[in-house]
Amino acid sequence: MNISTDPWVWIAAILTLAVFSFLYRENPFYRFAEHLFVGIANGYAITFYWHRILVPYLFNPVSHGQKLYLIPIAIVGMLYFTRFIPKISWLVRFPIAIALGYGAGANIPRSIDANIIQQLKATIITRASFADWQQGIWAVIILIGVICTISYFFFSTERKGIIKPVSYVGIVFIMVGFGASFGYTVMARISLFIGRLQFLLGDWLGLIK
Amino acid sequence: MTAPDAVRNGFWDRLQRIDRRWIYAVIWLVVMVPLILPFNIKPTAMPPVSRLFSHIDTMPEEKALVISIDYTPDTQAELHPMTIALLRHAFVTGRRVGMLATSVYGLGLGEEALRQVAAEFNEKAATHEDSVINGEDYVFWGWSTPFVTVMLGMGERITNVFPVDYYGVATESLPITSRIKNYSDIGILMSVAGSSVPLSWVAYAQTQFDVRIGCGATAVSAADYYTYLNSGQFTGMLAGMRGAAEYEQLLADKLATAGSKLTLRRKATEAMSSQTTAHIAIIVFIVFGNIGYFVTRRRKS
Amino acid sequence: MKRQLPLLIVLVVGIFASVAFFIPHPIVRSVDEVFRNDVLRIIAAFSLVLGVGSILRHHFIKIKRKAEHWPFSYITLVALFVSAVIGLFGGIDPSRPGILPTQVGGFSFHIQTLFSNMMVPLAATMFALLAFFMASAAYRAFRARNFEATLLLVAAFILMLGAVPLTRIIIPPLPDFAEWILAVPNTAAKRGIQFGVSLGMFATSLKILLGIERGWLGGGGS
Numbered sequence: 001m002n003i004s005t006d007p008w009v010w011i012a013a014i015l016t017l018a019v020f021s022f023l024y025r026e027n028p029f030y031r032f033a034e035h036l037f038v039g040i041a042n043g044y045a046i047t048f049y050w051h052r053i054l055v056p057y058l059f060n061p062v063s064h065g066q067k068l069y070l071i072p073i074a075i076v077g078m079l080y081f082t083r084f085i086p087k088i089s090w091l092v093r094f095p096i097a098i099a100l101g102y103g104a105g106a107n108i109p110r111s112i113d114a115n116i117i118q119q120l121k122a123t124i125i126t127r128a129s130f131a132d133w134q135q136g137i138w139a140v141i142i143l144i145g146v147i148c149t150i151s152y153f154f155f156s157t158e159r160k161g162i163i164k165p166v167s168y169v170g171i172v173f174i175m176v177g178f179g180a181s182f183g184y185t186v187m188a189r190i191s192l193f194i195g196r197l198q199f200l201l202g203d204w205l206g207l208i209k
Numbered sequence: 210m211t212a213p214d215a216v217r218n219g220f221w222d223r224l225q226r227i228d229r230r231w232i233y234a235v236i237w238l239v240v241m242v243p244l245i246l247p248f249n250i251k252p253t254a255m256p257p258v259s260r261l262f263s264h265i266d267t268m269p270e271e272k273a274l275v276i277s278i279d280y281t282p283d284t285q286a287e288l289h290p291m292t293i294a295l296l297r298h299a300f301v302t303g304r305r306v307g308m309l310a311t312s313v314y315g316l317g318l319g320e321e322a323l324r325q326v327a328a329e330f331n332e333k334a335a336t337h338e339d340s341v342i343n344g345e346d347y348v349f350w351g352w353s354t355p356f357v358t359v360m361l362g363m364g365e366r367i368t369n370v371f372p373v374d375y376y377g378v379a380t381e382s383l384p385i386t387s388r389i390k391n392y393s394d395i396g397i398l399m400s401v402a403g404s405s406v407p408l409s410w411v412a413y414a415q416t417q418f419d420v421r422i423g424c425g426a427t428a429v430s431a432a433d434y435y436t437y438l439n440s441g442q443f444t445g446m447l448a449g450m451r452g453a454a455e456y457e458q459l460l461a462d463k464l465a466t467a468g469s470k471l472t473l474r475r476k477a478t479e480a481m482s483s484q485t486t487a488h489i490a491i492i493v494f495i496v497f498g499n500i501g502y503f504v505t506r507r508r509k510s
Numbered sequence: 511m512k513r514q515l516p517l518l519i520v521l522v523v524g525i526f527a528s529v530a531f532f533i534p535h536p537i538v539r540s541v542d543e544v545f546r547n548d549v550l551r552i553i554a555a556f557s558l559v560l561g562v563g564s565i566l567r568h569h570f571i572k573i574k575r576k577a578e579h580w581p582f583s584y585i586t587l588v589a590l591f592v593s594a595v596i597g598l599f600g601g602i603d604p605s606r607p608g609i610l611p612t613q614v615g616g617f618s619f620h621i622q623t624l625f626s627n628m629m630v631p632l633a634a635t636m637f638a639l640l641a642f643f644m645a646s647a648a649y650r651a652f653r654a655r656n657f658e659a660t661l662l663l664v665a666a667f668i669l670m671l672g673a674v675p676l677t678r679i680i681i682p683p684l685p686d687f688a689e690w691i692l693a694v695p696n697t698a699a700k701r702g703i704q705f706g707v708s709l710g711m712f713a714t715s716l717k718i719l720l721g722i723e724r725g726w727l728g729g730g731g732s
Binding site for chain 2: 023048053099119186195197
């Protein structure tokens with residue numbers, strides 16, 4: 001055992017245990033840790049938004065007489081503050097409109113290509129899919145699975161005739177997919193806990209060699 | 210005790226009603242004990258991991274590896290080992306590295322990873338060529354917002370997006386900048402993410418600029434990203450702590466083959482024994498839960 | 511005007527952003543670049559006001575009304591104020607300190623130190639709690655009630671076992687079978703779902719641009 005003498009490691013360990021104490025039951029230590037986290041997270045964000053965006057991209061150029069068009073842009077940005085003044089809170093719509101408009105507009109053509117066209121290309125079977133016969137069979141299964149999955153979510157017609165068995169095959173694929181996701185989710189959650197224990201047992205208590 | 214009471218207080222009934230804190234205690238133990246008394250077994254890399262490793266290993270010398278820290282402290286247990294492994298691989302193979310963060314909370318994590326790995330290599334370096342130097346071998350561009358500005362701007366000129374690096378130094382003045390101007394100088398961009406940011410990299414960077422994207426994802430997201438692996442939009446993927454462990458193993462094998470004396474701690478590999486026991490515990494919980502459910506249900510009917 | 515003008519801005523900016531993707535003309539590209547690097551960046555920087563302002567308002571109201579657990583709100587406010595002061599005046603690079611000293615003897619309280627030793631443990635541990643809740647939920651709720659649920663369970667078991675290195679020694683084909691499940695049936699299902707989600711997101715983006723979706727305007731102001 002080689003317990004750390006670094007005060008910050010002790011602070012980190014105590015805060016870690018304070019959050020873990022929630023597992024026994026809710027208590028003031030957990031609440032303290034929770035509120036502390038929210039405060040520091042916001043203070044950290046304020047720091048970097050100031051030092052890495054506002055100072056280099058706004059205050060520095062404007063104070064040197066460059067890019068003076070940034071002044072009206074900054075005024076538009078400051079309209080975010082009006083969110084907290086009820087009489088003029090409608091002004092917050094302007095900066096939101098600019099950010100939202102650009103984000104939505106830029107996203108449309110790009111996500112159509114990335115999430116629909118490229119995915120369609122990967123689903124369609126061509127002769128090239130059978131360059132390796134095994135990969136070709138998996139490609140056929142994927143095509144069948146995609147069609148059946150989509151048919152399961154098609155609620156505009158009654159499930160009868162061919163749609164019924166096709167939808168059922170879709171459910172089978174979906175259940176396997178969700179099972180795979182659940183299995184991996186278990187791994188993910190356990191990993192997060194392992195990380196904390198590696199800190200407590202390793203960095204703090206020195207039990208891990 | 211009446212017959213119905215005897216039924217309700219049977220072993221399986223009590224097991225169904227067990228206090229959740231006993232379950233928590235079991236989980237704590239099955240994860241803690243193997244960390245102290247590990248039984249490490251060499252992980253075998255799956256195709257998405259080996260494809261990624263092979264690409265980084267064999268990409269042209271003039272191409273850089275860019276790592277985007279798209280995760281935050283909540284998911285750093287799974288993803289930080291990936292960043293460390295990727296940096297080590299890049300420095301071992303002499304690749305130039307660029308790093309950025311798309312979240313302000315990823316900055317500290319990225320800086321920590323660079324500091325740790327640079328120190329590992331510089332401790333053992335005998336000459337200047339062996340060392341990894343900030344501004345020459347790697348650059349930490351830092352963070353900017355919003356991410357559409359970063360992802361699209363990097364396609365034109367990175368220094369327009371990041372005129373100063375994380376440390377406040379003008380990026381145009383760094384020697385590495387002449388070698389990493391935009392996406393055309395990048396061999397692969399690794400998005401190590403705890404959210405859906407890799408999909409944004411594909412949509413913005415790959416669609417318009419045709420840059421290769423790799424993904425380091427939490428296991429929660431990894432199952433969903435197989436569609437992008439299948440379509441070739443992701444060159445490769447590291448899925449959770451397991452992916453990190455497999456990558457660490459591939460790197461260790463490479464170093465062993467090269468006769469390297471570097472001894473690097475492999476945190477993800479160390480975690481695999483706890484992962485094993487925890488998975489077995491969860492399976493046992495589910496099986497026991499179901500047995501209890503069916504036994505008590507049969508008794509009631 | 512209070513609603514029409516923002517809707518018009520969304521439409522104009524959105525069309526410009528969409529169309530700029532297709533037009534390689536240098537003037538369009540340079541206007542796009544200036545818009546992204548200057549306009550969007552500055553506006554995004556001020557968007558932090560919404561988050562921080564909401565937190566401050568929430569906790570001030572809690573203290574004023576003496577709501578449940580109100581004394582803890584002081585913790586948030588003090589932590590926010592102290593860490594912001596340290597970060598704003600102490601600098602962000604420990605090797606280049608600001609006007610506020612962030613070291614007393616060997617003890618550093620630089621913003622990066624606070625991040626590494628307070629924020630990271632707190633955030634990571636909060637998410638680590640999920641492991642326990644997941645285990646408890648798996649025990650209590652995961653029931654093989656029918657064929658579909660059993661299928662989900664079996665797939666989950668195969669993945670969980672396939673994910674750990676020990677399985678390759680005990681059941682050698684299982685990890686590769688787990689990988690096949692991910693690469694084939696899982697891919698098929700997720701892709702089918704993804705088509706629906708992507709088309710839905712495209713429709714929503716279009717509705718926002720065209721002013722059909724107006725939820726972001728909030729209430730008030732005609």
